[in-house]
Amino acid sequence: MVSARPAVAAMPAYRPGRNPADLAREIGVERAVKLASNEVAFPPLPAVLQAIATTAAETNRYPDNGATVLTAALAERYGVQPAQVAVGCGAVTVCQQLAQAYNDPGTSIAFAWRSFEMYPLLAQVAGARTQQVPLVPGSPGAAPDTHDLPALAAAIDGTTRLVFVCNPNNPTGTAVRRAELERFLDEVPAATLVVLDEAYREFVTDPDVPDGVELMRGRPNVAVLRTFSKAWGLAGLRVGYLLAEDPAVADAVRRTHVPFSVSTLAQAAAVAALASEDEVRARCAAVVAERARLTAELRRRGLAVADSQANFVWLPLGERTTDVAAALEARAVITRPFAGEGLRVTVGTPEEDDVFLGALDEVLTSEPAGAAGT
Known part of the structure; x- marks a missing residue:
């Protein structure tokens, strides 16, 4: 059997x-x-529907494996080089590519818990251990719902290759603020990659919740994960992306990319969505x-x-x-x-x-x- x-x-x-x-x-x-x-x-969005209709006649051909037009549009929007961008079939697939790129058996992935439910599953697939750090109450007497960044930093050891910080956190919706996140990033060893998972960034209204792309700059072991599935309304087309300060991080993610997994329709829709900001x-x-x-x-x-x-x-x-x-x-x-x-x-x-x-x-x-x- x-x-x-x-x-x-x-x-x-x-x-x-x-x-x-x-x-x-x-x-x-x-x-x-x-x-x-x-x-x-x-x-x-109307522009998305138009882009899908226009591109539908091309679906007898394989998609652009490098998502060149979308990558260039994302690079321009965020003020980075195309080499710093990796596009994938939804943000969760980019998470899986990260685990495949950075984790061997015997290594570990650290994250708060409860947080995005795929994190422990990705570690399991990669044969890695999980380092789960419990949430703490965001206000006195409340239920645990907020990242404990000092405890997360203390949990990192020589086996930790990846750290996910979901900000805002899924499923609690809470977010960590600039000063504490900056302190955390400064404490993380250079050999550990911190991924700021910002799937819900577009809904943030608290000015003290930082934009991860700003904190990424100058920190080669920090990357930012975002998606078109939520605010951009493309959940059914599956487009996520990673921005990395170090182009080698984006390159590692691209190397674990399943060929042609971001469809022609998805790429066109994402480009049209960006133009409809x-x-x-x-x-x-x-x-x-x-x-x-x-x-x-x-x-x-x-x-x-x-x-x-x-x-x-x-x-x-x-x-x-x-x-x-x-x-x-x-x-x-x-x-x-x-x-x-x-x-x-x-x-x-x-x-x-x-x-x-x-x-x-x-x-x-x-x-x-x-x-x-x-």
Whole structure:
């Protein structure tokens, strides 16, 4: 019998957000609301649709393996050289390329926990160990939701090849500030690569949450990871990218790239999206305004919701998480539970969020007295 590597056989399957049409059919309703996957609710940008339509006639040919036009556009936007840019099939694939490029068995990857759920899986595939550093409360008496950068720095040892800092953090939405992040980067050994995972950067409004590209400059062991899947509205086309101060880092990522994995349509769409940045910024502003409203409504219901810098909010429900998520699904609302910890809720349209709040009110009123604020 042919068997997979033990590390692969033991891996849990990644669980994407549930399809709302499937849930609607299952429970016999006309429509379900999906607030689980941190997608933006807006349709694709007009320029993106035009670029896809124009490029569709070229799909009998392989894509540009080097994503030359997109790489040049990203280099111009961020003020770097094309050699400092690596493009991949979504940011998570770039994460996997990083693990393949820098980790051998016996090495390790360090990150906060809870954070992006793929980090430990990527280490497992690479045969590397994980160094998971628990989150700490961002405010006195709150649930753990914030990076403990001093502890993360202390966890780094001679085996640590990669450190991921998810800022803002997924799934808690919290972010670390400039001074503490600069101190952390200055402490990390030169032989360890720090990847600032900024998938939600476009939704940041706190001026003290730094732009990772600024902190990257002058630090050859720092790289920045971003994506077109969130603010740019291209989740279905899969385009992520890495910016590296040291071109050798981007080169290592490109060497582990699966050929032709960023499609012709995806490349054209990303270039068109970059050219529509004003529209993207307006959409992000609308998401931020709705985030503030949703946060205020949740707090009005007695829920301890931290300030989010992303396009989702985090409800630290502890042991109630799974039950609340199931009860919401029974009411045609899909959220993202992390068992025993909390519920991540994507900021949707005002109408979608009102549906969620109404369902949540029903769930909370059916719970034992005093449970809502825990």
